[in-house]
Structures are given as C-alpha cells and as structure tokens.
Amino acid sequence: MRSLARTTDGEALLGDETGYVPLSAAAPGVETIREALTLGSQSLPEPSTAFASRVPAEDLSFASPLPDPGKLLGIGLNYADHAADLDERPPEEPASFFKPTSAATGPGGPIRLPPAERTDHVTAEAELAVVVGRTCRDVDAAAADAVIAGYLPVIDVTAEDVLRRNPRFLTRAKSFDTFLVFGSHIAVPETGTDLAGLEVRTVVNGEVRARNTVDNMHVSPRELVAFHSRVMTLEPGDIISTGTPGAHVIRPGDEVRAEVDRFGSARADVVAGPEEIV
Template sequence: MRYLARTADGRPLVGDDTGFVPLQSAYPDASSVRDALPRATTGLDELGAATADPVARDAFRFGPCLSRPGKLFGIGLNYADHAADLSEDPPDEPASFFKPATAATGPGGPIRLPPTEESERVTAEAELAVVIGRTCRDVSVDDADDVIAGYTPVIDMTAEDVLQRNPRYLTRAKSYDTFLVLGPHVAVPERDASLDDVEVRTVVDGEVRARNTVANMHFSPRELVARHSSVMTLEPGDVISTGTPGAHHITPGDHVRAEVDRIGTVAADVVRQ
C-alpha cells in the first residue's frame, strides 16, 4: 500500500509502510496532494526513485489528507444491519446527500458539538471514503478504478435529534463545522484490489460500537462512483463516504475512532462549542 498525506502544517508527503518522503522529491511537478491524485489512479511509484530518504510515520503529525476537498458525499443506510437498527428499509438506490467543505476537519479534530439549544444528541459514524482522482462522467462500475485515487477513513457526524424532527433537515443535521473528520492519508491500493473483506469499525472510548465489512454494503464503492458520475461530473478531490456500519451517541470528553482494515484509522476528541 502507498499513501498520499499532509502534515499538520500542510507539507504534502508520499509514503509506504517504510515511511514518507516530501511529495516533490518523488513527483517534482506535484505541489499538493490534489496534484498527485490523477497519478494515483494508475498506482504510485516505489519510493526508491525519490530524492529523499523515507522518514518513519511516527515522526510526523498529520493533518487532513486534503487541504481543500471538493464535493463531499455521504451515503445513508448502505449496510443492511444499520438500516435494521434504524427500523428503515434499505433503499433501492443510493441514499446520497451533500456535506459542505466547511464541515471537514482533520485527525484529532476536535469534533465540536453544537450548543445544546441546537442539538442535544449527536452521533458519530465510522466510514470508508473514496477519493476521486480524475475528472469523469458516466463511468461504468468496471471502469471505476480508472478514476479512483484511493481511500481514506472518515468519521461522519449527525445531529440526530435535528434529523428526527423532520427528515428534510438532513442537510442541517449533517453540516455543522467539524462534522466530517478526514483521515490522515489517501491509501492507494494495488489496482483492482478487492475491498470486500475490509472491516469498518466505529470505536468510542476504546469500545467497538459497530462493525461490518464492505462485502455487506448494498452499493459497493465502485457502484457509488458509477452511480454518482451518471448524475454529475466528478472531479479530483471529491470524496464519497460510503456509509456506516453503525452510529453511536457522543458527548464531550469522548474519544472517537474510525478503523478501516488495510486503509487506516482516524480519531478525534469530542468537545462542546
């Protein structure tokens, strides 16, 4: 696995399991992670060709993998078990929604809960997210890998009591600042790699609150890319968060983690505004 990442102070990196080097030491014409996303759709080179020596991951403090994400999609009820938990029937088509770029934050967060007069019940949801690497339209499922740069773990939040008042309040319930924690890197797997056995876990204060595997999604990551590209043009830096195996109520002082096998982990602390 290879990775595209950013330090907390914004320096772009490329790496593998041995460590990371400055992005431009491997790709001189790429000054940002976004610049490197099109390359990632065909796989990233080994670090041996870089002009810098790899530095261990532990030496870095990482920021969000994208400094300026593009369109942010969420997908509701994409696991049968989660739909059952909510007493909902799984949809026949992807139940997608938008989140604003201002909702995004990075590793560590913090996740800032709204004032209690706005919402008293916020849930956190671990998810696997797809990062788009090429501008595309009307992509088939079989060709989706041609436009996927890689994947990142995310934590999505919902002001559940706002949504329960009226389902038309979904955008508001999902859009508070810090309500999407982006992972520390874009993981770039081998081309055509299967993610079916990848498990996604929502972890709060060290306890696994929900878990499921990608194979149990109603719509696979590749299908989600194809479906959304049939509606609108997708661009490098767009992010499709593929749905959660389950949500958990969070309160100030909690520590939330999204664990996605082989892709990575992202965590954040919870505070009240």
C-alpha cells in the same frame, strides 16, 4: 501500500508502511496532494524512487490530506444491519446527500458539539470514503478504478435529534462545523484490489460500537462512483463517503475512531461548543 499525506506545515508526502518522503522528491513537479490524485494508482511512484530518506509516521504531525476537498457526498443506510438498527428499510438506490466543505476537519478533530439548544443527541459514525482522482462522467463500475485516486477513513457526525424531527432536515443535521473528520492519509491500493473483506469499525473510547464489512454494503464503493458519475461530473478531490456500519452517541470528553482494515483510521476528540471565529 502507498499513501498520500500532508504535514501540519503543509508539506505533501508520499509514503508506505515504512515511512514518508516529500511528494516532490518522488514525483518531480507534483507539489500538492490534489495534483497527485490525478496520477492514479498506476502512475503514482513508489517512495523508494525518491532521492530522500523516509521519515517514520510516528515522527510526523499530520494535517488533513486534502485541505481543499471538492464535493463531499455521503451515503445513508448502505449497510443492511444499520438500516435495521434504525427501523428503516434500505433504499433501492443510493441515498446520497451533500455536506459542506466547512464541515470537514483534519486528524484529531476535535469534533465540536453544537449548543444543546440546537442539538443534544449527536452521533459519530465510521466510514470508508472514496477519493476521486480524475474528472469523469458516466463511468462503468468495472472501470471505476481508473478514476479512483484512493480511499480515506472518515468519521461522519450527525445531529440525530434534528434528523428525527423531519427527514428533510438531513442537510442541517449533517452540516455543523467539524461534522466530518478526515484520517491522516489517503490509502492508494493497487488497481483491482478486492475491497469486499475490509472491516469498518466505529470505536468510541476504545470500545467497538459497530462493525461490518464492505461486502455487506448494498452498493459497493466502485458502484457508488459509477452511480454518481451518471448524475454529475466528478472531479479530482471529490469524496464519496460510503456509509456506516453503525453510529454511537458522543459526549464531551469522548474519543472516536473510524478504523478500516489495511487503509488506516481517523481519530477525533469530542469537545463542547463551537470554536469562536473572529
């Protein structure tokens, strides 16, 4: 499976299971990940076509694959088991919400917990996110692969105590800085790849705290793309995070992972306090 990634010094990469090459070496004239998204699965070249040697992933240091993401959409209660855990009934239509781009951070995080007087019950949630590759409106779910660039494991973070005070506080509960951690690469499967059996796992300190498979979603990833394309124009770099199998409370010193079969993982350390901005 091909993947798109970016190093900490900003070089865009194209890779597979054996390693990475500079993106421009395989796709001349394509300099950024955002530009590569528009190629789609069928037009994205194989790393083997590049006039460059592969570098193993373990020899590279990765930043966020998308330093300039577009719209960030999340989906609530998309697994039946998660809704039951929260004593809520799943909505009949996708329960979507926005997160600001300032909430996004790259591989490793860290997730910076806000001061306790703002929230002292923060949870982390593993999710599979869809990355949009082409501008579109009114897409049919059966044709969604034509506008999907790939998939990205993410860690969504929520100030649960803020949300429980009032469900109208959802935006605030989801929007603290570092409350969305991207994995190191965007997985680009072949068109038509079956997603149903993919397992998504929330892992805290090495222990699996929640797990479920994509076929247990109320609304599948492709259907989520179609649904939201009927509401708004979707554009390259937009991300739809498809919901979590379950959340777990996090504290300073914890390590959180979002693991998605075949598509990789996102990892972050948890630390206390926001980073100072001068």
